[in-house]
Structures are given as structure tokens and as C-alpha cells.
Amino acid sequence: MEKIQLSLLFKIIGIGSASGLLFQNNTILAIGDNSSYLYEYQTETSKLQRHPLAENPQENTPKAFKPDFEAITQYADSIYIFGSGSTENRNFMVQVDSKTKEVIKTQDLTDLYLTMQSFAKIAPEDFNIEGVIYNGETWFFFNRGNGKTAKNVVFTVEGKNLVNEFQIISNEYKLPKIKGVRTSFTDAILVDDKIYFLASAENSNSTYDDGEVLGSIIGRIDVKKMKIDFTQKISDTHKFEGITLYKKSSNEIEFLLCEDNDTEVLEADIYQLKLKTK
Template identity: 60%
Template sequence: MEKFTLEILFQIIGIGSASGLFLTNNSLYIIGDNSGYLYEYNMENQQLSHHPLIDNPSQNIPKNIKPDFESITHYNDTLYVFGSGSTEHRNRMIEFDLKTKTISQKNDLIDLYALMQNFGSIKPEDFNLEGAIFDGENWYLFNRGNGISNKNTIFTIHAKKLSEEFAMVATNYKLPKIKGVRSSFTDAILVEDKIYFLSTAEDTQSTYDDGEVLGSFIGRIDLATMKIDYTQKITSTNKFEGLTFYKKSNDKIEFLLCEDNDTELLETKVFKLSLPVR
């Protein structure tokens, strides 16, 4: 792949362990995997707002009881925030209305997650959703293969609502390695007819315990074939877990990224990644 650029665009004080982001107009919405809030950062006036997603929210919830919000996607005026499903406390999906800035619905996905595990032949201890896309007709949910079985799986669910009857397809991927450690999905977005995804190589065989971060990739999947077009290593040090579209020109496409620093430090760096259009 041709040359890319990666730079720190700005830093936000007050958010830790960022795990997903979504940009609309000048508002950057961010979730953290140890937080009970949806954060809204106004990039123009640099103001940070907090929107509660759970009862009695805090910014540093203990690991054993945290909701583990790892995925964020949107359609029309609704944001959808997903728990990872990696423990019994992490099965929630929150619908957030962007117009009223309030929660419109809370959903318990424990039955859906159990069905996905069975359908995709993924053991509960290897189930860990870290990416979500909704295009109005189909849901694409990304299992991060950082467990022992390395099951990097995209579940395609054909339904307008996850509470309806649906058809499901599970597609498995072998993602690139760093130092012998296979990378695993950490986020994804849809741009036109392509899925752009992040994957990180982390030296661990657990969906619960963190390991040494060896680097991250950007990759692209053709929506029609569900096959990977390309992958490109973009860092040897960062654990990127959030991806959102920023800008596109005739020769360049730009994204904003955030990283999970796996600490209790309430500080988040937002990066800009520029790729040549191909």
C-alpha cells in the first residue's frame, strides 16, 4: 500500500480507555470501556459533555462489573452503543437519540449473543464484540479474536431491528500477525461500499486480561464479496480501538482514531490517519 500519515490531532482531558468514536458535524462522540457515559466533545469550542448510559454512572468502573462498551455505530439520528458480551455484565445495547441527546431504548442482548456464539462456534470465553456497523438493513458485528481460538468473525445480521426475526451469516478472517501474534478486530466503519477496520496485535490469549501491545493495522473489506482488499500496519505501539470517518478528497481519505491506554488515566489522544484513495 502507498504511504500513509498518522498524527495526533488533539488531546481530551476527562476520558480514559477510549474504545469507540463517531463524528458528526463538529461533535465527536466517544465511549470508554470502563465508563458509564457517552462523551460528546465539541471540536470547535473544545467543550466536553457527559451523557449517562447506565444508572449511577462513573468514569472508572471496576473491571469485574463494568458494562464494557466497546462498539458504537449510528443510523439516521440514532447512536447504538454495544457491550462486548465478554462477561455476564456486558450484554447491553443502548440506543441514543442524537436530536434530543437522550437514551431512547435500552436492550439486553444476552439471548442474541448466546445465539451468535452457538452459530459461530465461539466459546463464551472467546466472545468479545469490538466493532459494530448498521446500514439500516444489515448489522455487522465484529468478534475480536484475542481469545485462545483466534476467532476473528464478522456476524452479518439481516434485520432492521435486532429484536426481529433475522437471517445470520458468520464470516471468519485470518488477520495479519506481528511477531507471531495474530491481530484481532478492534473497530470498523462503513464508507460507501467498503468496510474499513482496525485490528491490534496484543500478546494475550484472553478476552479479559490485557497483554503487551505489538501494534495495529488498518484494513479494508469489500462489502460485496466480504473479502479483505488490503491491510497496512500503522503503528508498533498503539492499541487503536476507535475509528470514524473524517474527510475524503479525490486522492485522500482521512479517519479519526482513538486508543485504549488500559489505564485509569482520564486522558485520550485523538489521532488523524490519512490514506491515499485506491
Template identity: 65%
Template sequence: MEKFTLELLCHIIGIGSASGLLYKDNSLFIVGDNSGFLYEYHLDSKDLKRHPLIENPTENIIKKDKPDFEALSYFQDTLYAFGSGSTAKRNSMVEFDLVQKKKIATNNLSELYAVMQNFASIKPEDFNIEGVIHDGENWYFLNRGNGISNKNTLFSLRAKKLNQEFTMLSNDYKLPKIKGVRSSFTDAVLVDAKIYFLATAEDTQSTYDDGEVLGSIIGRIDLETMKIDFTKKISDSHKFEGLTVFKKDNNKIEFLLCEDKDTEILETAIYKLSLNLK
């Protein structure tokens, strides 16, 4: 797992602060943490579409008001966009139909997020969901430990839908440091009973305020043991916040990554990360 390549795949004009990424049917679905839209970018035609996720959506919503969509997940034909839960205005989960290409529901996750905080002893100011996975039977939520307590926590919920009864487990992880700063989860994806995750080191002790970016790593958690198989630093300067599978065979897996530059510039770079599996 030592060998990897990271290369720029494309630039997309019209999207800023990309934070969640999904590749499906040669299109990229992207959310930005300061935007009220779900973006759909076709890799061949370079066509960019905007789908509203909130009422009266705009780009570059001011920080105190933004819904802070940080994670994308999907199962079958439904895509889910999650707010981070880091403030009271960031507790929404929007369901989007990938066939009809329209929003079908908005759910308030305040109660669920409160249960998660209580269960894992995470203070509200240290709660910051940045990755979500759904496989039809389970939900996995990753809390980014960029608060004072460095709580990098993986929540495992056994439920088909989040409005049903569920069982919950949580596991805490001590991720590697980069330049003396502890890295923290920024996204994840499920591949063959393994969770591949991104983590970034950012010189801040706040889930709200940004800091100097010191680099990013990729790692893998085995769902049977709930232990980390490996971690590997992939950048000294990028804040990668979106992860999705692009291609996979027995020898190699290719991911697509998006970068959150924490600016109001409506431009996003998509990178391809190739990992050798043998």
C-alpha cells in the same frame, strides 16, 4: 494504498480508555470501556459533555462490574453503544437520541449474542464484540479474536432492528501477525460498500485480561466478496480501538482514531489517519 500518514489531532482531558468513536457535525462521541458515560467533545469549542448510559454512572468502573462499551454505531439520528458480550454484565445495547441528546432505550442482547456464538462456533470465553456497523438494512458485528481460538469473525445480520427476525451470515478471517502475535479486530466503519477495520496485536490469549500492545493495522473488507482487499500496519505501539470517518474525497480518506491505554488516567488522544485511495 501503500501511502498513509498518522498524526496526533488532539488530547481530551476527562476521558479514559477510549474504545468507541463517532464523528458527527464537528463533534466526537466517545465511549470508554470502563465508563458509564457517552462523551460528547466539540472540536472547535473544546467543550466536553457527559451523557449517562447506565444508572448511577461513574468513570473507572471496576473491571468485573463494567458494562464494557466497546463499539459505537449510528443510523439517522440514533446512536447505538454496544457492550462487548465478553461477560454476562456486558450484554447491553443503549440507544441514544442525537437530536434530544438523551438515552432512549437499553436493550439486553444476551440472546442475540448467544445465537451468534452458536452460529459461528465461538466459545463464550472467546466472544468479544469490538465493532458494530448499521446501515439501516444490515448490522455488522466484528468479534475480536484475542481469545485462545483467534476467532476474528464478521457477522452480517439482515434486519432493520435487532428485535426483529433476521438472517445471519458469518465469515472468519486470519489477520496478519505483528511481532509473532496474531492481530484481532478492534473496530470498523462502512465506506462505499467496504468495511475499513482496525486490528491490534496484544500479547494475551484472553478476552478479559490485557497484554503487551505490539501494534495496530488498518484493513478493508469488500462486502461483495467478503474478502480482505488489503492490510497495512500503522503503528508499532498503539492499541487503536475506535475508528470513524473524518473527511473523504476521490483521492484520500481521513479517519479519526482513539487509543485505549488500559489505565485509569482520564486522558484520551485522538489521531488522524490519512489513506491515499489511488
């Protein structure tokens, strides 16, 4: 897993601080951590649509009030979008119809997030959900260990719902460093029985305040063992915060990555990452 190729594939005007994305049928669905919209971008026509996720949606919400949507995942006919849980107003999940892009429901996940913090002994100020995977039976939540205690944790959650009937298992990971700074989870995707994850190094020990970006890695976790198969640095300068499957063949897998530019500029760069699997 040594041969990689990273290149800029799309530049989307109208999306800022991209934090998660999905790809299907020549369409990119993206969220931004400053925004309360779901963005739909047609790669063949460059057409961009905005779908509100809340009443009175904004594209550059003031930091203290933003829902901080950091994770997006899809199963069957539903898209699920999650707040990071890093402050009290960031605890919401929005379920969206994948066909109409209309909001089905919004749920407060405060109890789930508090249980995760207690279960893994993560202080509230170090809690920061940046990626979520759902396979129809099990949820995987990725806590970004960019707080003082650097707890990179994957929560495996099962149950009838995420509000009051769930069971949790947690696995903590010590990820590689870049320039002396520990990398931390920023997103993940399930491909077959493997989890491919992104992690970035940022010179800050706060889940709230941004720091100097030192680079990003990609890695893979075996779902059955929940052990890391490999990690590899993919950039010295980018903070990649979203990953989705683009193409897959017998000897290569391709992802689309999005980058959080930590500014109010409404412009998103979407990168293509190729990995040789044989």
C-alpha cells in the same frame, strides 16, 4: 494503498480508555470501556459534555462490573452503543437520540450473542464484540479474535430487531501477525461499499485480561464479496480501538482513531490517519 500518515490531532482531558468514536459537525462522540457515559467533545471550543447511559453512571467502573461499551455506530437519528458480550453483564445495547443525547431504550442482546457464539462455534470465553456497523438494513458485528481460538469473525445480521427476529451469516478471517502475534478486530466503519477495519496485536490469549501491546493495522473489506482488499500496519506501539470518518476526497481518505490506554487516567488521544486512495 501504501502511503499513510498518522499524527496526534486532539488530546481530550476527561475521557479514559476510549473504545469507540463518531465524528460529525465538528463534534467527536466517544465511549470508553470503563465508563457508562457518552462523551461529546466540540473540536472548535474544546468543550466536553457527559451524557449518562445508565443509572448511577461511573467513569472508572470496576472491571468485574463495567458494561464494557466497545462499539458505537449511528444511523439516521439514533446512536447505538454495544457491550462486548465478553461476560454476562456486558450484553446490553443502548440506543441514544443523536440530537438530545438522551437514552431511548436499553436492550438485552443475550439471545443474539448466544446465537452468534453457537453459529460460529465460538466459546463464551472467546466472544468479544469490538465493532458494530449499521446501514439501516443490515448490522455487521466484529468479534475480536483475541481469545485462545483466535476467531476473528464478522457477523452479518438482518431482521426486524436484534432481540428475537434475526438472521445471521458469519465470515471468519485470518488477519496478519505483528511480532508473531495474530492481530484481531478492534473496530470498523462503512464508507460507501467498503468496510475499513482496525485490528491490534496484544500478547494475551484472554478477552478479559490485557497484554503487551505490539501494534495495530488497518484493513478494508469489500461488502459485496466480504473479502479483504488490503491490510497495512499503522503502528508498532498503539492499540487503536475506534475509527470514524473525518474527511474524504477523490484521492485521499482521513480517519480519526482513538486509543485504549488500559488505565484509569481520564485522558484520550485522538489520532488522524490519512490514506492515499490513488
